[in-house]
Amino acid sequence: MLEIKDLSVSLEGRNGPVEILRNINLTLEDHLLYVFTGPNGGGKSTLAKAIMGIYPAAAGKILLNGQDITSLSITERACLGVGYAFQQPPRFKGLTVGKMLEIACGKNRTCEDCNYLYSVGLCPQDYIGREVDTSLSGGEVKRIEIATLLARDLKVAIYDEPEAGIDLWSFSRLIETFNNLHEQYDTTIILISHQERIINLADEIILVADGGIKEKGRKEEVWPLIMQDATCTCRGDCNERVG
């Protein structure tokens, strides 16, 4: 179980710290699949990175199965079973896909690298030896990123827009993979997404907007509220520039 209590996150902006997340309270159960959705810039990735320890908490607490992990490092959280697949994964000159998966598996587990790659729709023989550098396409890097999370033994797995840039065929394979993960393990799965097919997988939807949690509940309850709100809130004249 992952509990987030009164969490605030501030990041360094051009004119000093900017509060990005404010008073987040959230309890996420084992074995459930959550979808975080909401407008661009609403704070979904920031929340995910705060859970992973990439961004520190300015206030509040994060508890994993009752243990306070707020002050733990990224590595320590990873070792406790928190995982995050990046929205925009970094590339590495000289590191192969096989090596990345081996690192992800850790020393004490057998690395079923072929299975992880199949699960994201990549042919292992074509990819294991390739470098995770700019020679890979955007969709390929994204799928390898997801595979690195499949290789881990996780209590909380966060996938940040896993569908982004992924072709139709691989997308179906991915949906199947998330379904299997959800059925077979008691991991808390968080999918950050704007895609209805992914949203349909959710036990619960969480609407993140404007640095806070706006709604949380089953799809039938939350979806109509989300759609109601789906109007553009940006008003004003382009000639009225500020600054």
Added chain:
Amino acid sequence: MLNNIDKHILEMIADIHGTPKGAYNIRKNGVGVDRSVTPNIEIRTKIDKPGIDIIVKPGTKGESVHIPVILTAEGLHDLVYNTFDIGAGADVTIIAGCGIHNPGDKNAQHDGVHNFIIRKGARMRYVEKHYGEGKGEGKRILNPRTIVEVEEDGYAEMELVQISGVDNTLRETEAFVHDNGHLYMVERMLTDGDQFAESRMTVELIGLDASTQIISRSVARDNSQQIFYPRVIGLNRCRGHVQCDSIIMQGAKVRSIPEISAQHADSQLVHEAAIGKIAGEQLIKLMTLGLSEKDAEDTILEGFLN
């Protein structure tokens, strides 16, 4: 003849465990200590100056030559001239390398002048590793000079590696590529402490459709300094690509000055050069996979240099 230090150095520079297969020549503290030839590969001691001639018969396929050099005495300045004549249509691998174990406070220096002729249609893969160790104050100095001639339809792949422990190095490389010849050169370098490394490379694309690809990857740590001058000159319809990438850390300094010079309207030459720290997001990604920051850094550097 070879003690445990020698064996360790041979492993580091030439991946040799026990006796190498095929032709070989092992040089220690300025003298040849062991040699083996094959019906297709001859190794002759030069008469006019120190060094050897390695002659590969035309058409020789799939054979290898190991020519490691070991320095384990302080105060020694070893100078050697080696000539490699790769016969037409041959296809061979040459593993060279120099390891210095300097036990004392005087400098130990090895300067190697290597001359390569890759004859018509021949293919050569050359790997050269430089490595230094030893607890004394004496510096470990390696100054290799390499001259390569790639004849018509020839192919040379050269990997020049400085693993660690070399205090001072000046590498000079000159290459001349003829019609439809190709030279692929990779340089990998790691410096730390107060080490200094300078690499000057000039490739002249002389022949029609001659081509080259030069890749230089380096890591400079601590207070070390590196300077690179890769230079490609196009004198015909030809293609050349230079790519220099360096990771800089702590108080190190790196200068990269690539030059491409087209002397012919059908020369296509490209250079790219980049120097930067390890990207923070790379470290973070590996840490999210459970590595400590130190292990993440080592993994990135190791991958980058391999």
